[in-house]
Amino acid sequence: MQLKIILNRVQKFKSFVYKLVRWVGNEAAPELEVEVAERANGKPVCSGCGRHRPGYDRLAKRRFEFVPLWGIKVFLVYAPRRVECPSCGIRVEQMPWAMGKRPLTRAYGWFLASWARRLSWKETAEVFRTSWESVFRSVEMAVEWGRAHQDLSGVQAIGIDEIAWKKGHKYLTLVYQIDAHCKRLLWIGKERKMKTLLRFFRWFGAERSQQLRYICSDMWKPYLKVIAKKAGQAVHVLDRFHIMAHFSKALNEVRAGEVKELKAKGYEPVLTKS
Numbered sequence: 001m002q003l004k005i006i007l008n009r010v011q012k013f014k015s016f017v018y019k020l021v022r023w024v025g026n027e028a029a030p031e032l033e034v035e036v037a038e039r040a041n042g043k044p045v046c047s048g049c050g051r052h053r054p055g056y057d058r059l060a061k062r063r064f065e066f067v068p069l070w071g072i073k074v075f076l077v078y079a080p081r082r083v084e085c086p087s088c089g090i091r092v093e094q095m096p097w098a099m100g101k102r103p104l105t106r107a108y109g110w111f112l113a114s115w116a117r118r119l120s121w122k123e124t125a126e127v128f129r130t131s132w133e134s135v136f137r138s139v140e141m142a143v144e145w146g147r148a149h150q151d152l153s154g155v156q157a158i159g160i161d162e163i164a165w166k167k168g169h170k171y172l173t174l175v176y177q178i179d180a181h182c183k184r185l186l187w188i189g190k191e192r193k194m195k196t197l198l199r200f201f202r203w204f205g206a207e208r209s210q211q212l213r214y215i216c217s218d219m220w221k222p223y224l225k226v227i228a229k230k231a232g233q234a235v236h237v238l239d240r241f242h243i244m245a246h247f248s249k250a251l252n253e254v255r256a257g258e259v260k261e262l263k264a265k266g267y268e269p270v271l272t273k274s
């Protein structure tokens with residue numbers, strides 16, 4: 001079976017065809033290059049507006065890294081056309097396999113991004129003999145896609161938490177969906193101020209905020225204030241650690257007060273250090 005047949009099976013494009021496949025690289029690090037060409041009479045598509053536009057010129061050949069085959073690097077090679085677009089000006093054409101300006105194909109980007117969930121980014125880069133930068137770009141692409149396709153309907157329970165990052169009290173505010181059927185990170189914001197959480201609610205939208213039924217957080221004051229203001233209808237579940245800390249403190253104050261009073265009245269202060 002030829003490589004072209006496999007490619008047409010896993011990644012076929014309407015307006016492009018696979019041409020010559022050849023070995024490049026050297027004995028120690030062999031690579032495969034697959035030439036890509038546009039179909040005859042196929043008009044290029046403007047990457048700005050997504051419409052068919054007349055061609056303008058052609059740029060030099062570019063290599064786009066594809067998913068490796070048996071550990072052998074595979075590259076698609078194509079000389080992109082530029083279009084003369086009445087709305088966008090001179091633009092590079094849209095290439096359905098490309099990930100913007102990145103030198104990776106979308107297919108490889110998704111491949112690396114899915115491995116980067118299981119391995120560290122560094123390990124992913126090492127295992128597939130690519131750069132940390134490529135893994136980073138792939139994760140970035142996957143996150144951008146995920147953000148653009150995120151479905152926020154039906155969120156009823158959220159949890160708000162802060163984490164410290166770096167040294168010197170730098171915080172991030174994290175908001176999770178914690179419904180029984182769906183647990184996921186929804187949003188991250190810098191710092192843990194009132195305006196941080198206000199930004200979340202602005203992003204989440206007033207209508208969805210009104211539909212929240214449960215909100216879980218610790219007793220950090222700025223959060224409490226914003227939650228009361230933006231989703232006062234929701235049951236606010238507070239974390240056990242802070243509740244118990246406050247409870248113990250209050251209990252101790254009462255105990256100390258009682259000891260004082262017992263002493264003052266001439267009784268044996270039985271509650272001392274108890």
Ligand SMILES: [Zn+2]
Pocket residue numbers: 046047048049050051085086087088089091
């Ligand atoms: Zn355009």
